[in-house]
Amino acid sequence: MAYVTEEEFAAFLDPEPLPANARRLLDTASDQIDELLVGVVYDTDEDGDPVGLxxxxxxxxxxxxxxxxxxxxxxxxxxxxxxxxxSQGGLSIARALHGSSGPGRTPRYSENAIGVLRTGGLLSIYPRTR
Incomplete structure (x- = not known):
C-alpha cells in the first residue's frame, strides 16, 4: 500500500499530467522506500504505518x-x-557509466528520496543503492 494518494502525486506533478500507471508507481515507490528503511526504528500504528505528522x-x-x-x-x-x-520514439537518454552505485549502473533509488529520509532522521548513513 502506498504512503501517498494519486491526488497528492498529481498535485506534486502539476502542471505535468498524472501518468496512467500512477497507482503502480506509488505502490512500487512505497515498497522501495520500505527497502531503504529495513532496520530503522520508528513508531508505527497497528497496520505498520508511520505514526506522527x-x-x-x-x-x-x-x-x-x-x-x-x-x-x-x-x-x-x-x-x-x-x-x-x-532511445524510444523521439526520446534519447544517456546515463553516466560511473558513479557511486558502480560502473554502468543506474541507481535504484532517487537521490531526492534518500535526502528526505536522511534529513528526516530516518537514515543516519548513506545506503548502498545497488
Missing part, C-alpha cells in the same frame, strides 16, 4: 520523489539499470 510527511515526500524518479527513468522493474543509453 512529521514522520508521515517524510514518508510521503520520499515516496513522491521515488515515484517521480521511476516515472522519469521509465524503469519500474530495474531491468534497465545497466543500460548506458537508449
Amino acid at each position: 512529521m514522520l508521515s510527511r517524510v514518508f510521503a515526500k520520499a515516496v513522491i520523489y521515488q515515484a517521480q524518479y521511476l516515472k522519469e527513468t521509465g524503469d519500474e522493474t530495474g531491468a534497465n539499470a545497466n543500460v548506458s543509453s537508449m
Whole structure:
C-alpha cells in the first residue's frame, strides 16, 4: 500500500499530467522506500504505518520523489539499470557509466528520496543503492 494518494502525486506533478500507471508507481515507490528503511526504528500504528505528522510527511515526500524518479527513468522493474543509453520514439537518454552505485549502473533509488529520509532522521548513513 502506498504512503501517498494519486491526488497528492498529481498535485506534486502539476502542471505535468498524472501518468496512467500512477497507482503502480506509488505502490512500487512505497515498497522501495520500505527497502531503504529495513532496520530503522520508528513508531508505527497497528497496520505498520508511520505514526506522527512529521514522520508521515517524510514518508510521503520520499515516496513522491521515488515515484517521480521511476516515472522519469521509465524503469519500474530495474531491468534497465545497466543500460548506458537508449532511445524510444523521439526520446534519447544517456546515463553516466560511473558513479557511486558502480560502473554502468543506474541507481535504484532517487537521490531526492534518500535526502528526505536522511534529513528526516530516518537514515543516519548513506545506503548502498545497488
